[in-house]
Amino acid sequence: MTTDWHKHSAPSIAEFEAIAATAFKKLPAAFRDMTxxxxxxxxDFPTDEVLDSLGIDSPFGLLGLYQGVDLTRQSVLDPSALPEMIFLYRRPxxxxxxxxxxxxxxIVTHVLVHEIxxxxxxxxxxxxxxxxxxAG
Structure with missing residues (x-):
């Protein structure tokens, strides 16, 4: 089987968002609902500030990041200054x-599950x- 590789390229950020949305929809409903x-x-990449704060030298060394206070440490008395976010870093x-x-x-599913x-x-x-x- 031959493939015309001239027609293929790495997924764009928009295509990657679609992959992530599909992966998220396949997660168990109870897990998704809790998010x-x-x-x-x-x-494309984590910021230099993120890499520095985590002590990571290479921008390829981080696939994803959860930003926020995890539920085990949240308090209703402490309003969150930033929205809870999961970053997926396309290039890494x-x-x-x-x-x-x-x-x-x-891989995207693994990173999503890990960060969630x-x-x-x-x-x-x-x-x-x-x-x-x-899986399935």
Whole structure:
């Protein structure tokens, strides 16, 4: 089978947002419903400030980030200054995809579950269970 590679390119940010939306819709409904107002944003790379704050040298070293106070530490008495957000970093995810034998949608799902898991303070075992419920 030959493929005309001239017709293929890396997914744009808009296409990546569609991949993320599809991955999110495939997560278990109860898990999705708990996310409420968490926004999902796709950006090419994390900012230098984010990398510096996490002690990460390479902009390719971070695939996603949860920004906000996780539910285990939130208080109704402490209003959040920033909206709860999950960032998916397109270029690092694409780089990871190029180096591993995984489907892009599976990688995006993994990053989403991991970052949403931070929001809820879930264990690695909980996140693995959610991913396995999503696989199919």
């Amino acid at each position: 409420n107002d968490v926004l999902i944003r796709v950006e 995810i694409l780089d990871y995809w190029a180096e591993h034998d995984e489907r892009l949608g599976d 898991g931070h929001h809820f303070g879930l264990s690695d075992a909980d996140m693995a269970r959610i991913e396995s419920d999503t």
